[in-house]
Amino acid sequence: MSITRRIALGATAGLAAPALLAQAPTRLRVSVIPVLDVAPLHAAIREGYFTAEGIEIDTSTTAGGATGLPGLVAGQFRVVFSNCVSIMLGIREGLEFRFISGAAGSGPVPPDSMAVLARKGSGIASGRDLEGKRMASNTRNNIVWLRGIAWVDKTGGDWRRVTTVEVPFPQMADALANGQVDAAVFSEPFVAAALQTHGDRLERIGWPINETAPGSTIAQYVAMADDLARNPEVFDRFARALHRGADWVNERRGDNALLELIAGFSRVPIERLRQAAFTTYPKGVSAAELTEVITTMTRFGLGGRYPAPATLIHRTAAV
Amino acid sequence: MTSRLRNASGFALVLALLLLWEVSARLGWVASPNWPPFTAVVAALARDVMTGEIPLLVGGTLWRMAAGLFAGGVAGVVLGLAFALLPFVARLFAPIVELLRPIPVPAVIPPLVLFLGLDDTMKVTVVALTVFFPVLTNTVQGVRAVEADALAMGRTFGIGALRRALFIVLPASLPYILAGFRIALALALVVAVVAEMIAGEQGVGHYLVMMQFAGRAEEIYATVLLLGMLGYALNRGFLLAERRMIHWWFALGRQSDA
Amino acid sequence: MSFLSLDAINKSFAGVPVMRDATLAVREGEFMAVLGPSGCGKSTLLQIAAGLLPPSAGTVRIAGRAITAPPPEAVYVFQQYTRSLLPWRSVRDNVAFATEHRLGKRRARAIAEETLAQVGLSGFGDHFPWQLSGGMQQRVAIARALAAEPAILLLDEPFSAVDALTRLDLHALFLDIWSRRKLTVMLVTHDVEEAIYLADRIALLTYRPSSISEIFEVGLPRPRDPITTRALPQFLELRQTLLQKLLARPDA
Numbered sequence: 001m002s003i004t005r006r007i008a009l010g011a012t013a014g015l016a017a018p019a020l021l022a023q024a025p026t027r028l029r030v031s032v033i034p035v036l037d038v039a040p041l042h043a044a045i046r047e048g049y050f051t052a053e054g055i056e057i058d059t060s061t062t063a064g065g066a067t068g069l070p071g072l073v074a075g076q077f078r079v080v081f082s083n084c085v086s087i088m089l090g091i092r093e094g095l096e097f098r099f100i101s102g103a104a105g106s107g108p109v110p111p112d113s114m115a116v117l118a119r120k121g122s123g124i125a126s127g128r129d130l131e132g133k134r135m136a137s138n139t140r141n142n143i144v145w146l147r148g149i150a151w152v153d154k155t156g157g158d159w160r161r162v163t164t165v166e167v168p169f170p171q172m173a174d175a176l177a178n179g180q181v182d183a184a185v186f187s188e189p190f191v192a193a194a195l196q197t198h199g200d201r202l203e204r205i206g207w208p209i210n211e212t213a214p215g216s217t218i219a220q221y222v223a224m225a226d227d228l229a230r231n232p233e234v235f236d237r238f239a240r241a242l243h244r245g246a247d248w249v250n251e252r253r254g255d256n257a258l259l260e261l262i263a264g265f266s267r268v269p270i271e272r273l274r275q276a277a278f279t280t281y282p283k284g285v286s287a288a289e290l291t292e293v294i295t296t297m298t299r300f301g302l303g304g305r306y307p308a309p310a311t312l313i314h315r316t317a318a319v
Numbered sequence: 320m321t322s323r324l325r326n327a328s329g330f331a332l333v334l335a336l337l338l339l340w341e342v343s344a345r346l347g348w349v350a351s352p353n354w355p356p357f358t359a360v361v362a363a364l365a366r367d368v369m370t371g372e373i374p375l376l377v378g379g380t381l382w383r384m385a386a387g388l389f390a391g392g393v394a395g396v397v398l399g400l401a402f403a404l405l406p407f408v409a410r411l412f413a414p415i416v417e418l419l420r421p422i423p424v425p426a427v428i429p430p431l432v433l434f435l436g437l438d439d440t441m442k443v444t445v446v447a448l449t450v451f452f453p454v455l456t457n458t459v460q461g462v463r464a465v466e467a468d469a470l471a472m473g474r475t476f477g478i479g480a481l482r483r484a485l486f487i488v489l490p491a492s493l494p495y496i497l498a499g500f501r502i503a504l505a506l507a508l509v510v511a512v513v514a515e516m517i518a519g520e521q522g523v524g525h526y527l528v529m530m531q532f533a534g535r536a537e538e539i540y541a542t543v544l545l546l547g548m549l550g551y552a553l554n555r556g557f558l559l560a561e562r563r564m565i566h567w568w569f570a571l572g573r574q575s576d577a
Numbered sequence: 578m579s580f581l582s583l584d585a586i587n588k589s590f591a592g593v594p595v596m597r598d599a600t601l602a603v604r605e606g607e608f609m610a611v612l613g614p615s616g617c618g619k620s621t622l623l624q625i626a627a628g629l630l631p632p633s634a635g636t637v638r639i640a641g642r643a644i645t646a647p648p649p650e651a652v653y654v655f656q657q658y659t660r661s662l663l664p665w666r667s668v669r670d671n672v673a674f675a676t677e678h679r680l681g682k683r684r685a686r687a688i689a690e691e692t693l694a695q696v697g698l699s700g701f702g703d704h705f706p707w708q709l710s711g712g713m714q715q716r717v718a719i720a721r722a723l724a725a726e727p728a729i730l731l732l733d734e735p736f737s738a739v740d741a742l743t744r745l746d747l748h749a750l751f752l753d754i755w756s757r758r759k760l761t762v763m764l765v766t767h768d769v770e771e772a773i774y775l776a777d778r779i780a781l782l783t784y785r786p787s788s789i790s791e792i793f794e795v796g797l798p799r800p801r802d803p804i805t806t807r808a809l810p811q812f813l814e815l816r817q818t819l820l821q822k823l824l825a826r827p828d829a
Contacts, residue, residue, distance in 0.1 A: 031518075033532075034528070034529055034532040034533070035532070059520065060437055060518055060519050060520060061518070061519075061520055061525065061528065061529065062517070062518045070429070070432075070433075071432065071437070071518070074432070074433045076432065076433075076436055076437055168531070169532070170531040170532060170534060171353075173352075173353075174351055174353055177351070189534070190534065193352075193534040196352075197351075197352035197534075198351075198352070266529075266532065266533055267529050267530060267532075267533035267535060267538075268532075268533045268534065268535075269533070269534075269535070272534070466660040466661070467660075468655045468657055468660035468661040469660060469661055469663065471624075471629050471653065471655070471661075472653075472655065472661040474629055474646075474647050475627055475629060475647050475651070475652050475653040476647075476652065476674070476675045476676075476678075476725055477647060477649055477678075477679075478674075478678050479678070482678055486674070487663065490663070490665045491663075491665075493665075565665070567664040567665045567705060567707065568664075570664075570705070570707055570708075571664055571707055
């Protein structure tokens, strides 16, 4: 993947403004996860939008959110892509994260980019059926877990009586099909993959986002407050390029061009991407959507003292 | 003759297992997309070898492994010699070493990330740490096994301490040191890949994570297969080098057997 | 005038005295044997004489000079050739090891070939020690000692680890070298016949804490012959006296 990125940079360098090329580009290390949600970032890299802003992006893929946010605090990254719940939990602990851009959200109607799956014929169809049983989430206390738990509650189950088990996305379908768990909250493209490969044994029993919070937020880009205060124009340039990438992606929803871009950076086979449900790619972050997340978190045991959401949104995300 | 037969039978078992793999996947005995047939895995491996991607990644991983092996190995031998020959060094460092030794290396990766970042420095350090302890332990053991008469022989000919260390102690403990390196070599490859899986877009470890997220079972098994072959080749190569470097040790072993 | 002198040597290990007031003077060019039963501290005395082990009290002098470290004049030859020869070095390089730190590798190798020839090992330079028989390995050790051109050789039962015939062979070789090179030799041994056959004088070492109790003049004519010398009445008489002394120990 680093090869393709380097080639992409080389190919697009010619398009950049000469004045900006004259000075050494600002190197920004961004922590990402190899999922569909980061398509705008990769579009902006490939289309040369960052180069045009005098920014060189160095992506670092982490297998989960685990090293991203701590790496931001430690100064390993300047920007981190992460899910909203993990970010909020960091903020609750006093970490000075600021939202610099939206990344992924859900549409107002199904399909979601997440789904609850169960084994066919297991008789499990609702949160109520899951009481005393095991449900898989890729990580505890993240957005996938939160929406899954909210779905259990919404469909008549007592979320406290459902055991959540951490299973990485790549192993989730096997764990569910083999009976190690009774239900699992998947995120795309793992929903499409699971139904494609285990379709004879697994079925979708719920849309965890649209049944609990349609049109809500999923993930954002964050940076540290002191870095933003010291280098505001770097992040202005970053957000400008990223948002051009989001435009590029949004203009091509359902297009082959977008699927090829995603297949390129994620290595997910393109046939599978055709089956996958996509998130929305918002540029901004709103106080209202953050408030919804905090309210839901508080309801399901992640309450605490959170700052007013509006104070957490950097100017680049106030669009 | 018998050993050749034994080798052949071991090889036959490997072939039988590969055949079982192929058949179990083709006939659906193990019905999971995460259990692709062996031939499909080999095809995936060949594909990514041809594009040049795998050779590049393997090269990077091996480079990091080698750098860590060198750094950790040299440190282990030097400190091991110092431990065994200079009592005050042993008194000073032994408690720290004993405290750090049992810590599994993956557990120290997060603090290392904090201090050393996500790039080569961190990954090479992780490998070096892994290599350091077995080499150190074996070096100390090797130096303790050096014949007192051999050292006294050096003194009676008026040979200085440094020269005795280099020309008597070091060669005499080389069989032990190399045994430490052999243990370290197996660990070094594993740890280099694990470190690459944590973060940063480098090497075979990152490729493995990518392919897991992309749900590409064939590439995942291709990587596992590749790591197995690499580990095997490294070990065989090392054994050959060891036979050459300490032929006398093996010769003495055979003599006492006879 | 004594060339090697041990003056009132005391030695304790962990507070336990093993040697008390051992005094011995070896003349230049003399073959001195130190005879004692196993475990009486013969090797300890020899290592102190070689400067390999510091005495707890007393002085070692070589050519009138008090020594505290291995002196250049003296070389120690070990009982166990398998432990003192370096198995990773060829026979030639083992012998060269004695001098290469002073003379450089090339010169040391040339000397090694010469001394190997003197001990009857020409043509074995490329072998490794462990490819040779025990007697040949001990010859390598002797060649190595000779390569350093010492004035004094300190021999720690070097003939005890080989079979009886090889031992006679080595005795002859060694006597020849000793007379040609005019070496001063101090040999420790528990073998009465060996001591009589080789030495000019024999010092008797008592049990722990050990010291030199008596010194016997051998007085047998040289050159000595492995068969006829041993049949001389003088030889048999001395052998009887020494065996009686050794067997008459209070705790024996």
